[in-house]
Structure formats: structure tokens, C-alpha cells
Amino acid sequence: MKASIGGYAQAETVAHAIALLGEAGGEGRILAGGQSLVAALNLGTSEGDMLIDIAGIAALRGVKLDGDRLVIGALTRHCDLVRDPLVGEHAPLFAKAAPLVAHDAIRNRGTIGGSLAYADPAAEYPACAIALDAAIILEGPDGTREIPARDFFTGLFETARAEGEILTAITVPKAQDGERHVIREGTRRAGDYALAGLAVVMRDGRHRIGAFGLGDRPLLCQGAMAALDQGDVDGAVTALAQDVDPPSDAQASASYRRHLAGVLLRRIAADLGVAP
Amino acid sequence: MTIRFDDPNRPNSYIGRTVPRPNAGRLVAGRGRYVDDITLPRMVHVAFVRSPHAHARIGAIETGGAEALKGVLRVFTGRDLAEVCTPWEGKLLHLEGMKTPPQHPLALDRACWVGEPVVAVVGRTRADAEAGAALVEIDFGPLPAVTDIRTALDADTPVLHEALGDNLCFRKANEKGEVDRIFAEAHKVVEASFKTARHTGVTLEPRVILVDWNSGDGEMTAHVSNQAPHMLQVLLAGHLDIPESRVRVVCGDVGGSFGLKVHVYPDEVATAAIAKIMERPVKFTSDRMEAFISDIHARDHEATGRVALDETGKILGFDVDDWTGIGPYSIYPRTSAVEGLQVTNLIGGPYAFDHYRCRTSVVFQNKGICAQYRAVGHPVAVAITEGLVDKAAAEMGFDPIEIRRRNLVADDAYPLTTAAGLKLEGLSHHKSLDALVEAMDYAALRAEQKALREKGIHRGIGIASFIELTNPSPFMYGIGGARISAQDGCTVRMDPDGSVVALTGITEQGQGTEAIMAQIVAEAVGVSPQMVRIVTGDTRVTPFGGGTWASRGAGIGGEAALQAGRAVRGQALEVAASLLQAKAGDLDIRDGIIVDADTGEERLALSEVGRIVYFRGDTLPKGLPRELMQTRHFITSNYPYAFTNGVQASYVEVDTETGFVTLLKHWCVEDCGRIINPLLVDEQIRGGIVQGIGAALFEETCYDEEGQLLNGTMADYLVPMSGEMPDMIIRHVETPTEESELGAKGAGEAGTAGAPAAVMNAINDAIRPLGGAVTHMPFTPERILRALGTITD
């Protein structure tokens, strides 16, 4: 289908974008790389939107260190995450996740901010953000606020972002010495959305597991994390089955996804050297 | 004279060589001209309001909102178009008892599947037309939907078309021998159920048609992405009340077809009807979402089958009950019964046995229409046959190669008529199997499989022998009353400069039609292929023919080209003989030069013959024939079809924890008779194999019980992509048909026919030691784990 939109405006600054959002009166949609939004427009799942193009806002670009946290600008593209040295050093989980996102041509335009804000439960970054104990930075008419990633994703394609707010960045604690990041997923074809996936951070012997494709939102798998912390892989797999709440659809049943998640967890445990 | 095909050093030996495709350079430069690339003056666009219900009564239609929208020009309902377009019924007279109701370009009273066009909106742009379509309000009264195949004929299932009495479109049983007795007495009987998933063609270029009606000439011109221009010409003329001679169908570059574009689609006929009403060019370009709900689907089969064997592993008979759902209408004009009919013909095809029964039941459903799609029926029949044979081998302790060696029809047994009634001229199953075993180093692969098994790595080898129907005669459609030509023609013309133009009734959709026709004509006339230009796909200029489908292009169109080229050669030699005061029989044409046939001495350039004939005809003897343009037509006559054969092997690894299948390698040995261009044949096979792999592993149009399509986007309907596909080794055996001098059979469908069964058997070979087998396509990770018993809820 041909996209049917209500209007288009280019924002010069974050403040401008926020003003445009207000002006759009509830119809505003933030357009960044467009790799999900334009697809949705072409599929006719969204129409009449007032598009606010933030792609030109320089302040939303780039990756920088801020004390013990790494700040990744919302407009950082998938292809930037793959090769950015700061990401590679301090948040390698994103560098490992980025190549799993779709294909080259998508990764050249799609952004981390867009992916987080879109909150597809099968997408990699939201689960990574949870596993990394990241924080989402939102700016709106009332100023800036920071939300822990685990509280940001509130449902199927739903987030804690208020209508007038813009996701400007994600911050993650810098990786510590010896910290391990692993992401594994099961996809039918390279670049597809995962049937199930797990992003795992091992920090100081403790594990944080973010699950994707296994619920209506990315899930922090606390039962499995606790068991894995004890070195109990079997217990972790058992707990994981309770931690997740996968959907059934044309691709796979909830039972299959739950099973696949367990297999992925065992393999990640082996990657991390957790005793079986 | 005959062509010494066995001598690669013969003059003008272009047949049998890899030569580049003359049209490929244009396509890699972005200079293709697909229908959607064409813009005509005053052109407008049509978009369709399609039924969101699988089955619904159509009540009031409110078009005012759409008509008031800026950019919308006209809105048409089914009743509007029924005034200028007659309905059709996809029936063939020789298919006894077949039923299907009349179908209109836009639904009149009832919508019968999700995606059926109901209202057409014409706008200045596609976006305008879509915006208008969104404003059309239709009062649908939902009706119960028929979706399940096996219960379609049950008494408590609603009847989809009341006037037909029940949901049975067609039923046929093909039986020979004493099936019941043999199965009762046999040493071994093996049974299994099979499903091939309903899936669709997903041509990268969606369907597209651009029709203009010029009332001044009283002529309709349709540019359309289609495989059978003359068929469409005849049908558009008939249903729109235009003389056939006043409909011109042009099929330029076609972005993939695979049988999907050989049918009559209601939205395309509607576009033509609207063009006639509005007297201006109207374009319909399907988008991807409407492609999934309006393109034909195929292969929606469920079957139970059994095979009986004696104690030596000799197959005694097959007994198969096949059921297939075809949507609410039989496709026009080829019918949706042919796929099931093919299954009844092709089960057990490669094997020698005497007792046979196969019944197909073709039922209506409220889903998209199913119809002919690459390798019609073959993948279904081959999967059932080869699945049963492998299962029997496993249960009786035979190696899969050995059981085939014991049962494949002997290479010297031809001609013969099979138990299913197929007349076979000459096949090479054993030679092909030997070549396969050698190409894949079967013994080494088995050793590797065994060694890896001990390390917990589960690999499997799957074999699938098959036969493929090509070069159909009028027995396929013509005898049923369909105006679908089984003959084909070629006109070859020599121009003054000695270059050659060939106009052919077969069409090009990327197979390389233009390349092989250039090779054949070049060899026949005696010029280089670069001197030959090919014209296809225009009913105004090409000889009347059938187009390209059922792997008929090379075998039928190619023979016509060979004979037409020969005739032009004969005329050129006759003129040359006169000029040189020689005997035509002593001369030859080689690379555009008239030479002395014995010595090869150059006597006269062909361009000189052209100059004399066209500009100085006065210098030739009065009455000397000088017809440097000749047309020949060809039709098969000894056999209803030219069957080909082949055998494929798949090597896979199954991750038994996740159910994921990795395709490691694939082999195919194929016998399509005379090979005209080895590279093009290999790539037909490879492309076909991957299409078959798609069916085996990925492709399924998933419907819910209400008949809603659940995966109608390319994000949700999975096609094979490069990342998961294997490298493929292709080998050939050549058993030319003696029906023609060229000896070519078809090669377009062999890959697709055999690949699903090969992959299925490979997966089952891999998981057999763990217990379990898969027979329901596609073999998703979940289905594999369920077969293994890993997932039970």
C-alpha cells in the first residue's frame, strides 16, 4: 500500500521536536531511521500520522562516556553499534546484537532509539537494554527523565514514553573487567525476527537475562537468573519456563518457543562456562 | 539433412553450448521494461476493495465517499462490470463430473474468500485509488466458512455454492490391477500420511496489467505480466465482446511467473473491462499484501498412502487417497482439478509395478484459489511416493539407493505404459541414479554420517527419484475445450544484412527463452547467435502459440524454430545456388557465409544473398523462390507428454535440540533430453530446487478456521533466502525425444518436483535413529521436535 500520512515536519532540535509533538495534537509520530515506521505506513497499519523527522538533530547522534556510564544517542544506527569502539568496549552486547538485526540495508538506516521506542517484543535491543540494566532517557515538555529499561517496556509495542516525549538516548553501565555478554537467538532465516532469544550479561558472577520473542515485551528472567547465579543450569532452564510467557502464532507455538529458550539458555551457560 | 548432435565440432554447433543470454545485459543495466515501468498518456490506476471475509453476503455498497474524493475518477461494482463482461467457469469437458460456479470479475452477491475483489476504484494515482478504496463502505453479511479439506464433504459442513449441491469440485480415481488383493497378501505394507502445505508463488514482480481501449481502432491493447499471451487474447476478447483480432496482448519483461501468471484473474479482467468503459489506459499493479490474498495458491493436499512390497523389496503396488482444497472457484481456464489429477497420474512414476490405485478428491473452500504452480502436482506425488519408498526401505533394512535400484524402471524397458497409464518414450532412471551416487560419493557420505552420529551430530541423506511431465499435447487442455494452444510456431526472417529475426509464440520470463531460440535459429540458419534477434510476447506479430508453461518452450517452441530456421536456410541456399550456379545441396551456410559444403571454401556472404533478394531481385531467375521468411509450427503427436526423469539428493543436519535444519548440500541428476544451453538448464534446475526447498522448509499460507490468512506479508510468509540455501551439484543424462529432430524435453520443473521429497527423506534419515518422522510440510523446527517427541503439548 502507499503510505497515507497527515503531514511531515523536520525537527531542528530536540526542543523543536517536542514542540512539534505538541502541535500534532496526539497524531505525532517520531520518524528516525524509518525502518519500522515506514514499513508500518506501507502496510497500512498506521495512517494519518504527523511525522516528526528527528534524523537531522545532531544532539541525538553519537556515543560518549559519561562517568561510569556509556551514553548512546538515539540516532545511533545499527551499523554504528557494530563498529563503534566505545560500544565494543563498554557495551559489547549491543555490538553483538546489531548484526542480528535484519540486513545490511536496514542496519544502515535503522536506529537504536527507534528500535527501543518501537518496543517490538521480538527485537533484540530492548532485551539487551534490560540485561544491561540500562536506562532510557526521555525528554518532554516537562524536562528530562530517566527510566530503568525494565520499567520502560510496558506491553506489546507499548512503553512508558509519554505522548509528548522523545527518546533521546540510552545509557548503560560501563562493562567491568571480566564482564561477559552473550546473545543467542533462534531464527528461521538470517535476519528474521527471533522465534526466541536471550541476551545475557554476567557481571561479578551475577547474571541478568533479557528475553525477546518470549512475551508481549522484553522480559527480565529473574528466576533463571537466580538459578544461574547458583550455577544451577537445570534449575535455570526450569525457572526460565516460568519467567517467560511466549506467544503462539503461525511461526511457532508457545510451547516450542519456551523449549527453544531453554536450549538457548543451556548453550549460553556453556558459552559462559557455567557448570552444567 | 540432420544435425550431428554427437559431433561438437560440427559447423554452427550452437545447440548444446553455453552462450550468454542476449537479454541479460539489458536487465543488469536496469533497462528492463516490466509492465509497471510503462506509463501511457491519460493513464489511470485502479485499486480494489477486497473482501475481508472468507465468506459473506454482499449487501449495500456505498461508493459516495470514494467518488467525492479528489483524485478518484470512477468507482465500479460487480454489477457495473457484469454489464460489459461475461462470467467464466473453469471447467474442462474431459474432466467428467467437474463442477464450478460462474465467476465474475468483481463479486456480485457473495464474497467467497478473503481477498476476492468486490469494488474497483479508479484514481489518478495508485495512492488516490487506494485512498478512495478505503472510503468504500460495503455491508457484508458474514456466512460460515468452509476451510477444512477432510470435512468439506461432511453432511454438517455448509455447502459453499448451494447450486452445486455439495463441496466436491471433482473426483477421479485411477486404478489398475488387483490392489485390494495385493495389499492383503503382500509380504510388507507400509503406510503414511502426508501433507503438502498450501503455499504461493511469490513472484518478485507482483501481477500487473495495463490495458488501453482505443475506440477509434476498436482495439484493446493489454500489457501484462503473463506467460500465455495468446490465451489471454482469446479470453479477453470472448468475455469483453471484442473480436479476437482486435485484442492485442503484449508480454514484455516478466518478473517471474512459475505458473502464477498463466491464469485469468478477476482483477485483471476487471481492469480490462474498466479500460473499455473509460476508454483510456488503466493500470493495475498488485502490491505484495494483495498478492498474498489474490495470487493463486497451490499444493493444498492431504493424502494417505501405502505401498506393498514382496520379500525382496520389490514394489507390488501403490494405493493413495489424495484430498485437495482449491478455494471457492476452479481457476479459469485451466481448472483447479489438474493438480490433483497429476497426483493420480504421477504416484509411483519412476517404478515398475502392476497394481495401482490413486484417488483425488478436489473440494471447495473459502480460501484463495489454488491452481497450477511450477511442477503442478509433482512435488505432492513425489513426496508421497518417495516418502513411502524410504519408509519401506528403512523398515525392511534396505539402503535407500538399493531399494530404488531394485524398483526403478529399467533403462531398456521403454517405450512402456505405466500402471497409472502414462506412456513413456524413454527414461534413464538407473543411469541417473548411478551418476548421482558417483557425484555425491554416496559411500563416503554415509561413512561421514555414521562417524558424526557417534559424536551426537545428526545428519541425513535423502534421495528422491521422479518423473516430470513436459511438452504437453492437446490432451492436457485442448481436448477439454480450452482455447489453450499446445502447438507453437516460429517465424524466421532473414534481413538484407544477413541478420535474422525470429518471432516465436513461446515467451520469456527469465528462463532464457531468447537465448535458446537464438541458438537454435543460429544453428538452423547457419549464422552466429549474435546475428539473431528474438521477438516474443506480442500477439500482433508472433505466430499463434501457447506461451511458456509446463516446460514446453524448448521442446515445442524450439522445434518450430529449428524447422523455420531450416526453411530459411533452404531458401537462402536456393538463391545462392542460383547466383553461384551450383547445386543447393552442395552448399552450406556457416557463420553467415555460403560455403562449399565439402571443402568449407567461402563462396558468398549471406548479406550478399540479402542484397540481391531485397534490392536486385531483377537479377534472379523469374520464378525462383526467394522467401527469406518462413514459418513453421510444431505439435507433439506420438505421446501426450514428453516425460523426463531425474533423481535428487539432499544432505542435511538436524539440530535435534532446536529442530533447526541446516541444508549442507544438494544434488540433482536430470534427463531433459537434448540440452540446448547447459548453463541455462543448470540454473533452471537450481532455481527449481530452491523453490522446492521453500515448500519443504518454509512456505505455507496459514489460515485460521474462519478463513483469515494469518501471514500475508513477506515478513511472515517465509521464502527461501540465500543464507540458508545450499550449493547444488547438477549432472545430466541425455535421452532425446524422438518426437522431434531437436530432441529437447522440458527442464523447468524438475528441481521443484523432487526437492521437497529429497529434503523430507534427508530429515527423516537424520532423525530416524531417535524415533519419529516428519511428513507434513513445511518441516518447521517445531514439527521436527514434535516428531521427536520433544514437544508434546
Added chain:
Amino acid sequence: MTQSFRDRIDLEMTVNGEEVELTVPAGRHLIDVLRLDLGLTGSHVGCEHGVCGACTLIVDGSAVRGCLTLAAQLQGCEVWTIEGLTEGGVIGDLQKAFVERNALQCGYCTPGMLASAKALIEADGVPSRETIREHMSGNYCRCTGYEAIVDAIETVARQRAGETEPQARSGATS
């Protein structure tokens, strides 16, 4: 609509080395602008949801999906389509290899395939067959089965890297 939001956009960009100025509907994607407004029909529409890759082209040096890029977002950008890449001769070797290896049949995917292949070879020197397959897995081809495409790309990558004897892999397996 408020004053700040437009339904048509005045656009200036460079297409195939030529500066173009045009006014387009704000929701029109790049492929439609190229095809409908500029007559550059070499780029094809295959799915319009970013999956099939038929519309892949080069924007500011990177491969992008034309159908997922609103033209309005390309103010001042440099776009190269198959027509321009052909005229510039920059993918002549790839095009030649595609023809020789018959790495295309219907040709509808080919402009997108070439754009993706160009990006891969320029980024990755001599990629492995597995890398080629993975990289090209965003481009759908129904005709070839992909092997010929992988072969053609591999051949050109080796040639560009100065390997005079590209590994003999071709369809001539018979």
C-alpha cells in the same frame, strides 16, 4: 494540518550525479519518487515492507531500502540507482559476472542484488561464500536459487582483490 507540517515537500538531492529539484508528496518513498517522478524505472518495487530487497540502492555511499526511506528524508543526499551505477561503470565487473554466470533470470531482483553486492565487496574485500550468503540474505530472488549470484559475487571479489585465477566455480558442473 498545522503550519509546521507539510503534505508536499520541496526536495533537492543528487541522483546519479545530477542535481534534481522536485516537489513530492510527503509520504512518498524514495522508490516511487525515482520511478514516478524521475522516470528511473530500473529500481523495482517488490514488497514495500523492506523484506525483499528489490528496491535496494545506494544513498550517501550505503545500501538502503528505497521503500523504507521517505524521499522527504533525503534533502541534500546523494542517490545512486542502477542507471547511474551502470553509466558510471562502477559495477561493470559485477554486471559482467552476473551475465556470464547467469546470476539473473527474470532480472527483477537484479538492480537490488547489484547494490547489495557492491556494498559487500567494498566493505569486505574477499568475503567467504558463507559471508556472501549471509549478506545477500536480505535480497529475495525466486528464480536462481542464489548459487549463481554467490558465484558471481565471489568471482568479482577475487578479481578485485587481484586474484587472477578466481576459483573455478561455475554452473558448468555437468
